[in-house]
Amino acid sequence: MRCPLLNEASAELLLAYCARRLDPEMARVLERHMEHCAECRAFGEQQRAVWEALDAWEALPVSPDFDERLYRRIEAAGRASGPRLRLPAWLRVPVPLAVASALLVAALLLKVPRPALPEPDQAEYLEAEGVERALEDIEMLRALNLVAQASPPNTQRM
Amino acid sequence: MPSRVKTCMAAVAALEPDAQLMLRVKEGDAASFDLLLARHRAPVVHYLYRMVQNQAVAEELAQEVFLRVYKARWSYEPTAKFTTWLFRIATHLALNHLRDGRADRAGESLDQEAPGCLLRQLPDRRPTIEQELLEEVRRAEVRMAVMALPGKQRAAVLMHKYLEMEYTQIARVLNCSESAVKSLLFRAYEKLRARLAHLV
Numbered sequence: 001m002r003c004p005l006l007n008e009a010s011a012e013l014l015l016a017y018c019a020r021r022l023d024p025e026m027a028r029v030l031e032r033h034m035e036h037c038a039e040c041r042a043f044g045e046q047q048r049a050v051w052e053a054l055d056a057w058e059a060l061p062v063s064p065d066f067d068e069r070l071y072r073r074i075e076a077a078g079r080a081s082g083p084r085l086r087l088p089a090w091l092r093v094p095v096p097l098a099v100a101s102a103l104l105v106a107a108l109l110l111k112v113p114r115p116a117l118p119e120p121d122q123a124e125y126l127e128a129e130g131v132e133r134a135l136e137d138i139e140m141l142r143a144l145n146l147v148a149q150a151s152p153p154n155t156q157r158m
Numbered sequence: 159m160p161s162r163v164k165t166c167m168a169a170v171a172a173l174e175p176d177a178q179l180m181l182r183v184k185e186g187d188a189a190s191f192d193l194l195l196a197r198h199r200a201p202v203v204h205y206l207y208r209m210v211q212n213q214a215v216a217e218e219l220a221q222e223v224f225l226r227v228y229k230a231r232w233s234y235e236p237t238a239k240f241t242t243w244l245f246r247i248a249t250h251l252a253l254n255h256l257r258d259g260r261a262d263r264a265g266e267s268l269d270q271e272a273p274g275c276l277l278r279q280l281p282d283r284r285p286t287i288e289q290e291l292l293e294e295v296r297r298a299e300v301r302m303a304v305m306a307l308p309g310k311q312r313a314a315v316l317m318h319k320y321l322e323m324e325y326t327q328i329a330r331v332l333n334c335s336e337s338a339v340k341s342l343l344f345r346a347y348e349k350l351r352a353r354l355a356h357l358v
Contacts, residue, residue, distance in 0.1 A: 053354045
């Protein structure tokens, strides 16, 4: 068997062995190896010493009023944020999207009625203005979509 | 019962118990939050205590962890193990605390007695006093050795040793690769062996 101490990745075996997380078959192989390899034996003994030293470090008990203090904080946080309108989860993404779509449709509808054909110069001006407005609408829609995606926040990523 | 509802119920049933509880908290069930708190209060406080080595600060940070969990209940989605999320918040808060140097400003830990301080607290000279002193010196050495580790190495060791987390979960908590966790642990244990091996 190759000495696990030869590289960092395989030393993981010895760490797992000392943590008693190695499967029995592999543990037996490693024990046989350690009988002959002084280096691994020393590593194992030192790691076991660390493991036992850490075992001896007991944490203190949690204060009996921990929950009470937490519930007070939760209550205070609830009061500070005030009553908030909460949409059901299935409405949280579609509603902002629907609002964005409605705004876009409204913007398009406002452009539809054209009373008369303008003069060529004016038509060019209005065309440019229309393109500009359409670009603004697209920007706004993009911003709204970003808001919709950002809400609710992804808490898994903190 | 519609098949979609059946599928959803089967998916919820397949979730780990913590995720099921958190989904109930999301639906407004306060009792489920109590259960989650009862289940994870001690592990979170103990983990934070070993991270910052001050019981008062650890409890304060743990309160912040559970407060954040409660506040985020509306947007909770069981995409990862609940404990991964929980300890990710805890680690984030602890590392921020250590990074800000608040641990230094707080001075000596309230509960971290230096061996010299203990001498003054000894009530009498019972026969076991030497043994008690040795044990205390030993514990102080362990605390100092762990405290000397960089924040991420410390977090990795504590999750590996005391929370018995797998490399994959530690990697998710620390937001790094599994190989990076193995490397962190290898280096951390190497330092601990150098400092603590004489305690055999």
